[in-house]
Amino acid sequence: MIKFKEKYIQISMVIITLVMTILRFLLNEKGRVNPDSIRYMRFAHNLPIIDNTTTPLGYPISIKLFTIFGLDEFWSSKVVAILSYFFILFFAWKKKFFFKESVVVGALFSFVSIFSYTMSEPLILPFVMLFLYVSMQIINGNLEKGKAVFYLSLSLIAIYNIRYSSLFIMGGVGFFGLVFWKKKYSKTFIISGIIGGLFVVLYKFLFIDYFNENYVKDALLIGLHPTSQLLVELFQGLCTTFNPFIHISDPNGGIINYGIYGIGFFNILLIIYLFVKYKLTESEFFYVFISIVSIICSYFVQYFYSVNPIDYRLMAPFSFSIWLIYFRKLFIVFNIKTYAIGFLSLLSGMLFTWLSKGNYLENRKEMAQFLQSENMDRVPLQFYLETTEDLDKIQVAELISTINPNITLTSKPKDTLQKATLTRYKVLQKIKIDKNKYQ
Numbered sequence: 001m002i003k004f005k006e007k008y009i010q011i012s013m014v015i016i017t018l019v020m021t022i023l024r025f026l027l028n029e030k031g032r033v034n035p036d037s038i039r040y041m042r043f044a045h046n047l048p049i050i051d052n053t054t055t056p057l058g059y060p061i062s063i064k065l066f067t068i069f070g071l072d073e074f075w076s077s078k079v080v081a082i083l084s085y086f087f088i089l090f091f092a093w094k095k096k097f098f099f100k101e102s103v104v105v106g107a108l109f110s111f112v113s114i115f116s117y118t119m120s121e122p123l124i125l126p127f128v129m130l131f132l133y134v135s136m137q138i139i140n141g142n143l144e145k146g147k148a149v150f151y152l153s154l155s156l157i158a159i160y161n162i163r164y165s166s167l168f169i170m171g172g173v174g175f176f177g178l179v180f181w182k183k184k185y186s187k188t189f190i191i192s193g194i195i196g197g198l199f200v201v202l203y204k205f206l207f208i209d210y211f212n213e214n215y216v217k218d219a220l221l222i223g224l225h226p227t228s229q230l231l232v233e234l235f236q237g238l239c240t241t242f243n244p245f246i247h248i249s250d251p252n253g254g255i256i257n258y259g260i261y262g263i264g265f266f267n268i269l270l271i272i273y274l275f276v277k278y279k280l281t282e283s284e285f286f287y288v289f290i291s292i293v294s295i296i297c298s299y300f301v302q303y304f305y306s307v308n309p310i311d312y313r314l315m316a317p318f319s320f321s322i323w324l325i326y327f328r329k330l331f332i333v334f335n336i337k338t339y340a341i342g343f344l345s346l347l348s349g350m351l352f353t354w355l356s357k358g359n360y361l362e363n364r365k366e367m368a369q370f371l372q373s374e375n376m377d378r379v380p381l382q383f384y385l386e387t388t389e390d391l392d393k394i395q396v397a398e399l400i401s402t403i404n405p406n407i408t409l410t411s412k413p414k415d416t417l418q419k420a421t422l423t424r425y426k427v428l429q430k431i432k433i434d435k436n437k438y439q
Contacts, residue, residue: 006100006339013346014089021112021115024116026360029358029363029395031074031118031399031402032113032116034119038401039052040059040063043060052212056164058120059120063080078118080123081115081116085106088106088126088129091130101331102129107342108323109245109247109348110312112349113248113313114312121163123162125317127159131152135173135287138152149192156169156192159317160196160203163317170196172297174190176189225302230299233309237314238268239262239263244344245263247311249261275329284328288322288325291318294318295318363433367402367427371400376422380420381406381421382415382420382421383407383422384409384411384421384423396422396433
């Protein structure tokens with residue numbers, strides 16, 4: 001009877017999660033895209049021409065794949081995200097590998113937000129799942145020798161081709177093998193880490209340097225941010241990453257943030273408590289080890305490489321395994337009641353989405369009519385911005401990119417004299433965008 005009841009709880013949770021994911025980007029003024037989304041969609045649109053090397057090829061290629069079926073780049077990105085979600089569930093069910101936990105993790109509002117985004121995080125999560133499964137098979141002795149090295153190396157290379165930050169996972173794998181040198185499987189992790197590292201070196205010289213020889217030199221800058229700032233951002237980022245109900249704090253500050261960070265911090269303490277009380281298996285310990293190493297690397301890379309502050313989205317590939325183990329321990333303690341966390345998170349997500357709602361479809365219609373009337377819906381465009389930090393102005397460019405992805409940002413005032421260069425003022429003179437009040 002309990003199994004029967006649990007099955008229908010899982011089905012209902014998956015259906016609600018899917019509906020919430022779709023509503024999350026439809027009830028948004030620009031369809032859940034950001035400045036990086038502009039680059040991804042433009043890259044996909046211009047393939048096989050290499051548009052830039054700021055991002056690996058994996059995500060743009062996956063978007064391009066679905067445009068073959070008549071979808072544009074925006075809708076293709078949403079199909080990629082939703083299929084990624086369902087792949088995780090199908091794989092977990094088929095392999096009996098964290099299935100219950102995957103259902104609840106997918107229902108967390110932060111992961112609903114991730115799967116509704118036009119970003120590479122939704123695509124990397126299924127490959128992280130494959131990496132976790134392969135690693136478990138190796139640790140448990142079900143995969144050995146050459147076969148183990150092949151599958152582990154392949155999974156590392158796959159995730160690197162979706163996000164460069166997967167380099168931290170590669171390093172963590174090799175480091176794990178060195179730390180636990182006496183373990184039977186240590187050589188497999190060391191060799192796979194080395195193979196992954198060699199691939200990164202070859203990728204740098206044969207791809208990045210070929211198309212942009214100054215990319216690495218221009219990207220590396222020492223002393224970008226003071227430690228005092230980075231430590232605060234680390235605390236805030238981890239507290240929102242591991243908050244099961246709300247992952248977005250108010251950028252203007254205020255008392256509400258104390259509650260958001262407080263819930264996240266308490267949850268981190270609970271995670272630590274459960275991991276200590278209910279002993280981790282060898283594979284679970286490996287997952288936590290890799291996650292911690294990757295989070296530490298994500299922190300220190302900010303000293304010399306310009307990235308966004310640590311948040312739930314950037315941490316998703318690293319926090320995913322911790323969430324899975326956390327819910328496994330909660331199921332031991334609370335059994336079927338654990339699903340309540342997923343439903344409560346969906347409820348908080350519904351409330352937030354409704355309060356902050358915009359109307360993407362209406363905005364898309366307005367913008368499409370404007371671009372068509374100006375004969376700009378199929379030609380390369382530029383959008384002028386003084387700075388990408390100006391969120392109000394860049395939102396217009398983000399919305400345009402969901403219709404005509406062949407758009408680049410420019411900060412050169414002289415470019416505004418060209419007909420194919422748009423500005424926020426030029427656009428909003430002729431159309432009105434439905435904006436939400438929570439930015």
